[in-house]
Amino acid sequence: MSTAGAFLRSLQNELGGSIPFHRFMQAALYDPSFGYYSTRIHTVGRRGDFSTMATLDRSLALGIAAWIEKNRACDVIEIGAGSGQLACDILASLGWWKRLRLRYHIVEVSAPLREAQKKLLRGRRVTWHESLPAALDQLGGHAHIFSNELVDAFPCRVFERTDTDWQELHVRIEGGRCQEILRPCTIPESTVFQQPFQAGQRVEVHESYHCWLEDSAPKWKSGAMLTIDYGDTMPALYHRRPAGSLRGYAAHQVLTGADLYQAPGRCDLTADVNFSDLESWGEQQGWRCLSHSTLADFLAPNLPARFQTAAEAFRVLEQSPHPGIA
Numbered sequence: 001m002s003t004a005g006a007f008l009r010s011l012q013n014e015l016g017g018s019i020p021f022h023r024f025m026q027a028a029l030y031d032p033s034f035g036y037y038s039t040r041i042h043t044v045g046r047r048g049d050f051s052t053m054a055t056l057d058r059s060l061a062l063g064i065a066a067w068i069e070k071n072r073a074c075d076v077i078e079i080g081a082g083s084g085q086l087a088c089d090i091l092a093s094l095g096w097w098k099r100l101r102l103r104y105h106i107v108e109v110s111a112p113l114r115e116a117q118k119k120l121l122r123g124r125r126v127t128w129h130e131s132l133p134a135a136l137d138q139l140g141g142h143a144h145i146f147s148n149e150l151v152d153a154f155p156c157r158v159f160e161r162t163d164t165d166w167q168e169l170h171v172r173i174e175g176g177r178c179q180e181i182l183r184p185c186t187i188p189e190s191t192v193f194q195q196p197f198q199a200g201q202r203v204e205v206h207e208s209y210h211c212w213l214e215d216s217a218p219k220w221k222s223g224a225m226l227t228i229d230y231g232d233t234m235p236a237l238y239h240r241r242p243a244g245s246l247r248g249y250a251a252h253q254v255l256t257g258a259d260l261y262q263a264p265g266r267c268d269l270t271a272d273v274n275f276s277d278l279e280s281w282g283e284q285q286g287w288r289c290l291s292h293s294t295l296a297d298f299l300a301p302n303l304p305a306r307f308q309t310a311a312e313a314f315r316v317l318e319q320s321p322h323p324g325i326a
């Protein structure tokens, strides 16, 4: 039996016969011995399993560099820097004087990606940190923070509407195969449950990101934060998407249904981000929403026409830790 198979079977026994989907996703992506981001991924982009906006076009780097300049940011933290390409392009886009004053920080959980970033950014003034709270501690809480396609990489809980209530998606391993089953549940805090849905609708909630935000928020004192990801606000997020948005990527192929469970640790798993949740979870921390737009609007007029449709499926949320000042 594979390391992943043995681990998941023992987790299933420990949890009483099935694994909530987010626990499966946590293991498949981040388990130290077989998780996709811990052991398998070596880069992001054409030579990896999936591309991101950052690896396809420099317009994202130009937009973020302009944001850094506009905010006169001195300490910038990028969370989840992938191949390091975005950092490389942002630093190259900034003027010489700005580069001289800027201190660029990266928070990265994936050891293989941290190595790739260090190789690509050799000779640049970049500092790596284990976690956002650790980075903020070192900076006294003063920083401009951004991420691209980070939130979608956090494990999500998956729920299905039945005729009477919401049930949670679990994975059960039987005879060497993973099966999806629904189990009764308590629902987490999310704007998704404020909508009336028809029976059969599936939705995802990035509860682990909410917990991560609650851990990091008290350390953040000033600056602004840009969160860029694919997704939408409610109710548009699930318009004509009864099966939800859960999917996987391997070798640039999209995986859905049973294919998600074929090889835990050997493909990326992801779901669209509910930006209504991000706004609401930020407000709970006392944060102010400074702006919220599509990526197409954020990058206009520098976005090449061939990326217009793709960039309309992404959103950019800008928040500040103070209700009154940025």
Ligand SMILES: C[S@@+](CC[C@H](N)C(=O)[O-])C[C@H]1O[C@@H](n2cnc3c(N)ncnc32)[C@H](O)[C@@H]1O
Pocket (backbone or CB within 6 Å): 037, 044, 052, 053, 054, 055, 079, 080, 081, 082, 083, 086, 107, 108, 109, 110, 113, 147, 148, 149, 150, 153, 154, 212
């Ligand atoms: C989908 S990739 C996006 C990479 C890059 N931002 C880009 O646009 O190409 C997600 C990135 O977030 C990192 N990541 C996931 N969870 C993280 C966490 N809790 N803290 C820091 N980085 C994280 C992954 O290792 C990876 O670098």
